[in-house]
Amino acid sequence: MQPLQEATLLRIFVGENDRFEHKPMYEVIVTRARDAHLGGATVLRGPMGFGKSSQLHTTKILRLSENLPLVIEIVDSEEKINAFLPVLDSMMTGGLVTLEKVQVFPCGTQARRE
Numbered sequence: 710m711q712p713l714q715e716a717t718l719l720r721i722f723v724g725e726n727d728r729f730e731h732k733p734m735y736e737v738i739v740t741r742a743r744d745a746h747l748g749g750a751t752v753l754r755g756p757m758g759f760g761k762s763s764q765l766h767t768t769k770i771l772r773l774s775e776n777l778p779l780v781i782e783i784v785d786s787e788e789k790i791n792a793f794l795p796v797l798d799s800m801m802t803g804g805l806v807t808l809e810k811v812q813v814f815p816c817g818t819q820a821r822r823e
Contacts, residue, residue: 713812716748717790721781721797722805725754729800735779737800745793748785755780784813 727734735752742750758778783790790808797806 711815713814715787716784716811716813717787718809718811719783719785719790719793720807720809721783721801722807723779723781723801724776724804725779726776727779727804734800734804735781738781738797741796741800742783742793745789745796747783747789747793750781750783753780753782754778784811 721738723734723738725733725735729737739750739752755778783793787810794806
């Protein structure tokens, strides 16, 4: 069994309609995270949510796909995540960013070879 590794989870909450330089915000964030050689990024689409404005966003039939919530999760070392925060700050005009200390369990045969 591989030992647990300390890491930081960066979680970014944006809306599906959020844009940066005419591109979807989530695509720009993931691309820049890859360019920064961060460990990996995943975009999760929420079927329902609300933010600071308390406006409800949902996939219900009458309000189909109305600016649904997205969560982008990125895990890497604290140093690399902290270095990426100014990049995020320069792009985002709203949304929410959280940081959590996590333990990473590298599993599978690929993890044992590294």
